[in-house]
Amino acid sequence: MAETRKAGRYIVPVAVAGVAAATIGLVPALAASGDPDLPEITAQQLIEKIAASDTQTLSGTFRISTDLGLPLEGLASGLTSGLGGGSGGSGTADPSQKLTELISGSHTLRVAADGPERQKLTLLDGSDEYSLIHNGDDVWAYDSRSKEVFHEKAPADAGPEDAPKAELPGTPKQLADEVLKAAGDTTSITVDGTAKVAGRDAYQLVIKPKQAGSTVESVKIAVDAANGTPLKFTLASVEGGKPVVDAGFTKVDFSKPAASDFTFKAPAGAKVTEGAAEEAAKEASGEKDGPFGGQLPEGLEGALGGFGPGAGAGKGDVNVIGEGWTAIAKIDTGAPAPRTDEAPKEIQGLLGSFGDKVTGKFGSGTVFKTKIVNALLTDDGKVYVGAVTKDALVNAANAGK
CATH class of the missing domain: 3.30.310 (TATA-Binding Protein)
Structure with missing residues (x-):
């Protein structure tokens, strides 16, 4: 569980420019009526633009919707809750449990980032909010519904690489990086027009399997024309209907957020759970996480x-x-x-x-x-x-x- 709570940087440029040009459709972007009129660009040039982007600061709002096509609404989140969530875990503020809600349904989030050391995410759920804040050596999480706080701090003798990192859910940048890293000669990549996303001019990168038999119809990535930051990610199934994943900014600002955005003080009366202390206690007692006590059923x-x-x-x-x-x-x-x-x-x-x-x-x-x-x-x-x-x-x- 401690590993789940640790992750790398929030915005990390990935070297995707090494994707061979031969695997990429060199089709320039052509603006449709009503879309931004931007200079023509090839898919290879756009991928290089993504790889060269080094966005360190931003704030804004993005929405993520997931439709796996399961027969019962909420089945996915219910299953994940049963496999480690719920009141039997370390509390509703624990990010390793709370963020599993994002694998189903639609959610609106506020985000802020100031380099690799400071990030904040707020999950909006009606009148309730769940906030996850990473500031230097500390990760705080607060659930306003239960009034519970989760805290994890790097040990005193830890180096910079050991500091806890907030594992924020898949932003368009992270999702795009994963797809582009896997691109090869089984993949067609083209540029298909332009769009306005969160008030920003963007190119649309379209990734499709060349092979028959895949359930993936396409992956579309809207890329900021000015700085190369992916603004929207859409994964479509050959079955049609709603996208499987549709994650994109509805509002974004690339200026430096205020330092106060990343400060946190536990509200009076809130229950605070120390993540490192809990892990140490479990190891000492031999307690295992999960409904099967750390052991999977036979088979x-x-x-x-x-x-x-x-x-x-x-x-x-x-x-x-x-x-x-x-x-x-x-x-x-x-x-x-x-x-x-x-x-x-x-x-x-x-x-x-x-x-x-x-x-x-x-x-x-x-x-x-x-x-x-x-x-x-x-x-x-x-x-x-x-x-x-x-x-x-x-x-x-x-x-x-």
């Missing part, structure tokens, strides 16, 4: 245990099939899939609402689907998962790879 532990570099071909290890946007992770849990007909009726109905029974040369199984990530769980305990269509998962299982 899940095997399925996830081999995930990561260096995984072999044993039970629970992960093999990656294909590359780029249509890569599929194959996991052999080593145990038959649990029978859904033995689950409570309420759970059977939930699973049935976003699971499709499928058959093929591999046997039979169930595809659990969202608008982006789909997973095939075969009856003999193999898992195929990726940002690919149901047919792509079934074909991979049929190939027996």
Whole structure:
């Protein structure tokens, strides 16, 4: 949990200019009627502009909306609350729990940043507010609804690299960096016109898979024409409808925020939880986080245990099939899939609402689907998962790879 609360800089230029020009559509931006009339620019030039941007100060408001296509509204946040949130954790002010709310629904946030040492985020939820402040060696979080405060401070003997950092949710800049880092010869990148975002002139960078079978229709990034800062990020699914992720500034100012924006004093009577002290107490007592006491149920532990570099071909290890946007992770849990007909009726109905029974040369199984990530769980305990269509998962299982 301590690792979850630590992150790097809020605004970090990433060296994306190394993306080979051969993989990028060199189509210049052409302004449509009503859009800003900006100089023509190629995709390679725009990517270089993003890489060269070094925005250290800003303040403003941005809105993030997430639609995973799950059948029940709030299911995603409910699941994450059950896997570590709620009153059983370290309090409602703990950012490792509170910020999981951003993975579903629509949220408005106020943000401010002054270099790598000072950032502030305020999550607005009706009349209640949740604030996360990073100022030097301190991270403070305050939940106005529960009147709870979370505090974490770097140890006295820690170096600059050990100072706690506020892990703010995915800004357009962070989301854009992740996509551009992964761009390769399976990707088409073009510039598609201009736009006004938060009152700023912007170019629109469009990223699309070249491969068939991906669930990603496109990623669109609105880039500030003056300083190269991404202002808006939109991830669309081939299913259409609302974007899977739509995160963008509605108001932004790149001047230096006031120093007082990053000061915090716990309100009188508020309950204050010290993060470092809590972690030390848990380690001393052997207490583990999460609903399973730090241990995954049998089967899940095997399925996830081999995930990561260096995984072999044993039970629970992960093999990656294909590359780029249509890569599929194959996991052999080593145990038959649990029978859904033995689950409570309420759970059977939930699973049935976003699971499709499928058959093929591999046997039979169930595809659990969202608008982006789909997973095939075969009856003999193999898992195929990726940002690919149901047919792509079934074909991979049929190939027996």
